[in-house]
Amino acid sequence: MENGGVYRVIPVRNGVYAIDESGLSVFYVVTGKERSLVIDTGTGIGNPAEVVATLTGLPYDVVLTHGHVDHAGGTRYYNMVSMHPADRRQAMSLSVHDRSDYAERMRRANASPVTRDQIQNIVNPARAPRMLSLKDGHRFDLGGRCLETIELPGHTDGSVCFFDETDGVLFLGDSCNTMQLLDDLPQGRAARLERWLRALERCLSRCAGASLFCAGHGLLSPAQVLEARECGRLAAAGEIPFRREKRHIFDAEFASYRNSCICYGSLADLFAKDEGATPDGFGRTE
Ligand SMILES: [Zn+2]
Ligand SMILES: [Zn+2]
Secondary structure, three states, X not given: OXXXXXXXXXXXXXXXXXXXXXXXXXXXXXXXXXXXXEEOOOOOOOOHHXXXXXXXXXXXXXXXXXXXHHHHOOHHHOOEEEEOHHHHHHHHOOOHHHHHHHHHHHHHOOOOOOOHHHHHOOOOOOOOOEEEEOOOXXXXXXXXXXXXXXXXXXOOOOOEEEEEOOOOEEEEEOOOOOEEEEOOOOOOHHHHHHHHHHHHHHHHHHOXXXXXXXXXXXXXXXHHHHHHHHHHHHHHOOOOOOEEEEEOOEEEEEEEXXXXXXXXXXXXXXXXXXXXXXOOOOOOOO
Protein backbone atom coordinates (compact mmCIF):
# COMPACT_ATOMS: atom_id res chain seq x y z
CA MET A 1 0.00 0.00 0.00
CA GLU A 2 1.27 3.48 -0.89
CA ASN A 3 0.49 7.05 0.06
CA GLY A 4 -1.17 6.45 3.40
CA GLY A 5 -2.92 3.32 2.18
CA VAL A 6 -4.68 4.99 -0.75
CA TYR A 7 -2.96 3.11 -3.59
CA ARG A 8 -2.38 -0.58 -4.23
CA VAL A 9 0.10 -1.48 -6.98
CA ILE A 10 -0.68 -4.64 -8.95
CA PRO A 11 1.98 -5.90 -11.41
CA VAL A 12 -0.10 -7.05 -14.39
CA ARG A 13 2.44 -8.13 -16.97
CA ASN A 14 6.04 -7.35 -17.81
CA GLY A 15 6.29 -3.54 -17.61
CA VAL A 16 2.57 -2.99 -16.96
CA TYR A 17 1.33 -1.97 -13.51
CA ALA A 18 -2.24 -1.34 -12.41
CA ILE A 19 -2.68 1.10 -9.53
CA ASP A 20 -5.93 0.68 -7.64
CA GLU A 21 -6.96 3.96 -5.97
CA SER A 22 -8.96 2.48 -3.09
CA GLY A 23 -11.59 1.11 -5.45
CA LEU A 24 -12.36 4.57 -6.86
CA SER A 25 -10.63 3.85 -10.18
CA VAL A 26 -7.61 2.09 -11.61
CA PHE A 27 -4.80 3.80 -13.49
CA TYR A 28 -1.83 2.26 -15.24
CA VAL A 29 1.91 2.66 -15.72
CA VAL A 30 3.44 1.14 -18.86
CA THR A 31 7.22 0.98 -19.14
CA GLY A 32 9.40 0.58 -22.21
CA LYS A 33 13.19 0.68 -22.59
CA GLU A 34 13.39 4.47 -22.79
CA ARG A 35 10.15 6.00 -21.53
CA SER A 36 7.03 5.22 -19.57
CA LEU A 37 3.39 6.12 -20.09
CA VAL A 38 0.99 6.91 -17.24
CA ILE A 39 -2.61 6.25 -18.26
CA ASP A 40 -5.06 8.29 -16.10
CA THR A 41 -4.48 10.01 -12.79
CA GLY A 42 -7.26 8.72 -10.52
CA THR A 43 -9.45 10.93 -8.34
CA GLY A 44 -6.39 12.40 -6.65
CA ILE A 45 -7.18 11.18 -3.13
CA GLY A 46 -3.46 10.84 -2.55
CA ASN A 47 -0.52 11.93 -4.73
CA PRO A 48 -0.47 9.67 -7.82
CA ALA A 49 2.88 11.05 -9.03
CA GLU A 50 4.58 9.69 -5.89
CA VAL A 51 3.37 6.17 -6.68
CA VAL A 52 4.45 6.49 -10.30
CA ALA A 53 7.93 7.49 -9.11
CA THR A 54 8.22 4.19 -7.22
CA LEU A 55 7.50 2.24 -10.42
CA THR A 56 9.62 3.98 -13.03
CA GLY A 57 12.73 6.13 -13.09
CA LEU A 58 12.31 6.83 -16.81
CA PRO A 59 10.88 10.04 -18.25
CA TYR A 60 7.15 9.65 -18.81
CA ASP A 61 4.08 11.14 -20.44
CA VAL A 62 0.70 11.32 -18.72
CA VAL A 63 -2.44 10.68 -20.76
CA LEU A 64 -6.13 10.70 -19.84
CA THR A 65 -8.64 8.23 -21.22
CA HIS A 66 -11.37 10.85 -20.54
CA GLY A 67 -12.30 13.82 -18.38
CA HIS A 68 -14.34 12.23 -15.56
CA VAL A 69 -13.44 13.01 -11.97
CA ASP A 70 -12.25 9.48 -11.12
CA HIS A 71 -9.69 9.53 -13.96
CA ALA A 72 -8.76 13.21 -14.31
CA GLY A 73 -9.01 14.25 -10.64
CA GLY A 74 -5.26 13.81 -10.08
CA THR A 75 -3.99 15.80 -13.09
CA ARG A 76 -2.69 18.68 -10.98
CA TYR A 77 0.00 16.41 -9.57
CA TYR A 78 1.69 16.50 -12.98
CA ASN A 79 3.24 19.26 -15.08
CA MET A 80 1.90 18.13 -18.44
CA VAL A 81 -1.08 15.95 -19.42
CA SER A 82 -2.40 14.87 -22.83
CA MET A 83 -6.07 14.25 -23.55
CA HIS A 84 -8.71 14.53 -26.25
CA PRO A 85 -9.83 18.17 -26.58
CA ALA A 86 -13.54 17.26 -26.31
CA ASP A 87 -13.13 16.38 -22.61
CA ARG A 88 -10.65 19.09 -21.77
CA ARG A 89 -13.07 21.60 -20.26
CA GLN A 90 -14.54 18.95 -17.98
CA ALA A 91 -11.11 17.76 -16.81
CA MET A 92 -9.84 21.28 -16.19
CA SER A 93 -12.89 22.34 -14.18
CA LEU A 94 -12.69 19.56 -11.57
CA SER A 95 -12.67 20.96 -8.04
CA VAL A 96 -11.81 19.50 -4.65
CA HIS A 97 -15.58 19.39 -4.08
CA ASP A 98 -16.11 17.24 -7.20
CA ARG A 99 -13.38 14.85 -6.09
CA SER A 100 -14.51 14.56 -2.48
CA ASP A 101 -18.17 14.24 -3.51
CA TYR A 102 -17.38 11.27 -5.77
CA ALA A 103 -15.21 9.62 -3.10
CA GLU A 104 -17.87 10.18 -0.43
CA ARG A 105 -20.60 8.65 -2.61
CA MET A 106 -18.42 5.61 -3.22
CA ARG A 107 -17.61 5.36 0.49
CA ARG A 108 -21.28 5.51 1.46
CA ALA A 109 -22.20 2.90 -1.13
CA ASN A 110 -19.51 0.62 0.35
CA ALA A 111 -17.94 0.62 -3.11
CA SER A 112 -14.63 1.95 -1.77
CA PRO A 113 -12.65 1.50 1.47
CA VAL A 114 -11.65 5.20 1.31
CA THR A 115 -11.96 6.79 4.76
CA ARG A 116 -13.54 10.09 5.81
CA ASP A 117 -10.09 11.28 6.91
CA GLN A 118 -8.62 10.55 3.49
CA ILE A 119 -11.48 12.45 1.85
CA GLN A 120 -11.06 15.39 4.26
CA ASN A 121 -7.39 15.54 3.28
CA ILE A 122 -7.94 15.97 -0.46
CA VAL A 123 -6.09 19.05 -1.66
CA ASN A 124 -5.80 20.92 -4.91
CA PRO A 125 -2.19 21.52 -5.96
CA ALA A 126 -2.21 25.14 -7.08
CA ARG A 127 -0.71 24.80 -10.51
CA ALA A 128 -2.80 23.41 -13.37
CA PRO A 129 -0.83 21.21 -15.77
CA ARG A 130 -0.06 22.14 -19.32
CA MET A 131 -2.67 20.35 -21.46
CA LEU A 132 -1.75 18.78 -24.79
CA SER A 133 -4.27 17.48 -27.33
CA LEU A 134 -4.57 13.82 -28.24
CA LYS A 135 -6.10 12.64 -31.48
CA ASP A 136 -6.80 9.29 -33.09
CA GLY A 137 -3.57 7.63 -34.24
CA HIS A 138 -1.23 9.54 -31.91
CA ARG A 139 1.59 7.18 -30.94
CA PHE A 140 3.74 6.99 -27.83
CA ASP A 141 7.03 5.23 -28.54
CA LEU A 142 8.42 3.96 -25.22
CA GLY A 143 11.36 2.07 -26.75
CA GLY A 144 10.57 -1.54 -27.60
CA ARG A 145 6.86 -0.92 -27.18
CA CYS A 146 4.57 1.62 -28.78
CA LEU A 147 1.04 2.65 -27.80
CA GLU A 148 -1.45 4.04 -30.28
CA THR A 149 -4.36 6.34 -29.38
CA ILE A 150 -7.80 5.19 -30.57
CA GLU A 151 -10.80 7.53 -30.23
CA LEU A 152 -13.86 5.84 -28.78
CA PRO A 153 -16.59 8.46 -28.13
CA GLY A 154 -19.68 7.41 -26.19
CA HIS A 155 -18.84 7.18 -22.51
CA THR A 156 -17.81 10.80 -23.04
CA ASP A 157 -17.25 12.73 -26.26
CA GLY A 158 -13.51 12.77 -25.71
CA SER A 159 -12.95 9.16 -24.60
CA VAL A 160 -9.88 7.42 -26.02
CA CYS A 161 -8.20 4.02 -25.66
CA PHE A 162 -4.54 3.09 -25.96
CA PHE A 163 -3.31 -0.04 -27.71
CA ASP A 164 0.05 -1.71 -27.22
CA GLU A 165 0.11 -3.86 -30.34
CA THR A 166 3.40 -5.64 -29.59
CA ASP A 167 2.19 -6.95 -26.26
CA GLY A 168 -1.51 -7.14 -27.11
CA VAL A 169 -2.62 -4.86 -24.28
CA LEU A 170 -5.65 -2.58 -24.71
CA PHE A 171 -6.25 0.21 -22.18
CA LEU A 172 -9.95 0.95 -22.37
CA GLY A 173 -10.64 3.64 -19.79
CA ASP A 174 -14.41 3.57 -19.20
CA SER A 175 -15.19 2.95 -22.90
CA CYS A 176 -16.02 -0.72 -22.41
CA ASN A 177 -17.27 -2.01 -19.13
CA THR A 178 -19.70 -4.39 -17.52
CA MET A 179 -21.55 -1.28 -16.33
CA GLN A 180 -21.32 0.96 -19.37
CA LEU A 181 -22.31 4.59 -18.90
CA LEU A 182 -23.02 6.62 -22.01
CA ASP A 183 -22.70 10.36 -21.46
CA ASP A 184 -25.14 12.98 -22.65
CA LEU A 185 -24.75 13.90 -26.28
CA PRO A 186 -27.07 16.30 -28.07
CA GLN A 187 -27.96 13.76 -30.74
CA GLY A 188 -30.33 11.80 -28.50
CA ARG A 189 -30.18 8.37 -26.94
CA ALA A 190 -30.40 6.09 -29.93
CA ALA A 191 -27.71 8.04 -31.78
CA ARG A 192 -25.55 8.02 -28.68
CA LEU A 193 -25.73 4.25 -28.31
CA GLU A 194 -25.13 3.72 -32.05
CA ARG A 195 -22.12 6.01 -32.03
CA TRP A 196 -20.52 4.25 -29.06
CA LEU A 197 -21.24 0.80 -30.48
CA ARG A 198 -19.76 1.68 -33.90
CA ALA A 199 -16.66 3.14 -32.23
CA LEU A 200 -16.29 0.11 -29.94
CA GLU A 201 -16.56 -2.32 -32.84
CA ARG A 202 -14.02 -0.33 -34.83
CA CYS A 203 -11.66 -0.33 -31.84
CA LEU A 204 -12.02 -4.05 -31.15
CA SER A 205 -11.42 -4.97 -34.78
CA ARG A 206 -8.39 -2.66 -34.88
CA CYS A 207 -7.15 -4.37 -31.70
CA ALA A 208 -8.01 -7.94 -32.69
CA GLY A 209 -4.65 -9.11 -31.28
CA ALA A 210 -5.45 -7.84 -27.78
CA SER A 211 -5.20 -10.47 -25.06
CA LEU A 212 -5.18 -8.22 -21.99
CA PHE A 213 -7.93 -5.66 -21.38
CA CYS A 214 -7.04 -2.98 -18.83
CA ALA A 215 -10.17 -0.96 -18.08
CA GLY A 216 -10.63 2.10 -15.93
CA HIS A 217 -11.98 0.17 -12.94
CA GLY A 218 -9.96 -3.04 -13.27
CA LEU A 219 -8.99 -5.79 -15.67
CA LEU A 220 -11.64 -7.35 -17.93
CA SER A 221 -11.56 -10.84 -19.37
CA PRO A 222 -12.01 -11.18 -23.17
CA ALA A 223 -15.42 -12.76 -22.41
CA GLN A 224 -16.48 -9.68 -20.40
CA VAL A 225 -15.48 -7.38 -23.28
CA LEU A 226 -17.51 -9.45 -25.75
CA GLU A 227 -20.47 -9.56 -23.38
CA ALA A 228 -20.40 -5.75 -22.94
CA ARG A 229 -20.40 -5.36 -26.73
CA GLU A 230 -23.26 -7.83 -27.06
CA CYS A 231 -25.21 -5.90 -24.43
CA GLY A 232 -24.74 -2.78 -26.60
CA ARG A 233 -25.87 -4.61 -29.72
CA LEU A 234 -29.01 -5.90 -28.03
CA ALA A 235 -29.85 -2.51 -26.52
CA ALA A 236 -29.35 -0.81 -29.91
CA ALA A 237 -31.62 -3.39 -31.54
CA GLY A 238 -34.31 -2.75 -28.89
CA GLU A 239 -34.12 -6.35 -27.69
CA ILE A 240 -33.39 -5.48 -24.07
CA PRO A 241 -35.48 -2.72 -22.47
CA PHE A 242 -34.23 0.22 -20.41
CA ARG A 243 -35.69 0.30 -16.88
CA ARG A 244 -35.23 2.84 -14.12
CA GLU A 245 -33.18 1.37 -11.27
CA LYS A 246 -30.80 2.24 -8.46
CA ARG A 247 -27.51 0.47 -8.92
CA HIS A 248 -24.11 1.11 -7.42
CA ILE A 249 -24.02 4.92 -6.92
CA PHE A 250 -26.47 5.62 -9.75
CA ASP A 251 -30.19 6.13 -10.17
CA ALA A 252 -30.78 5.80 -13.90
CA GLU A 253 -32.27 3.76 -16.73
CA PHE A 254 -30.42 0.51 -17.26
CA ALA A 255 -30.61 -2.13 -19.99
CA SER A 256 -29.12 -5.44 -18.84
CA TYR A 257 -27.75 -8.56 -20.49
CA ARG A 258 -26.28 -11.34 -18.34
CA ASN A 259 -23.69 -9.59 -16.10
CA SER A 260 -23.46 -6.47 -18.26
CA CYS A 261 -25.58 -3.32 -18.41
CA ILE A 262 -25.73 0.02 -20.16
CA CYS A 263 -27.15 3.29 -18.88
CA TYR A 264 -27.47 6.84 -20.15
CA GLY A 265 -26.79 10.24 -18.72
CA SER A 266 -24.08 12.60 -17.53
CA LEU A 267 -22.14 11.42 -14.49
CA ALA A 268 -23.74 14.08 -12.25
CA ASP A 269 -27.29 13.21 -13.39
CA LEU A 270 -26.64 9.54 -12.87
CA PHE A 271 -25.78 9.92 -9.22
CA ALA A 272 -28.63 8.67 -7.13
CA LYS A 273 -30.64 11.70 -6.07
CA ASP A 274 -30.19 11.99 -2.35
CA GLU A 275 -29.68 14.71 0.21
CA GLY A 276 -26.23 15.38 -1.23
CA ALA A 277 -23.38 13.18 -0.20
CA THR A 278 -20.78 15.79 0.60
CA PRO A 279 -20.69 16.56 4.32
CA ASP A 280 -19.98 20.05 5.66
CA GLY A 281 -16.39 21.14 5.50
CA PHE A 282 -15.59 19.23 2.32
CA GLY A 283 -14.86 20.90 -0.94
CA ARG A 284 -12.42 23.52 0.26
CA THR A 285 -9.87 24.73 -2.25
CA GLU A 286 -6.19 24.97 -1.40
ZN1 LIG B 1 -15.86 7.72 -16.76
ZN1 LIG C 1 -14.49 5.70 -14.20
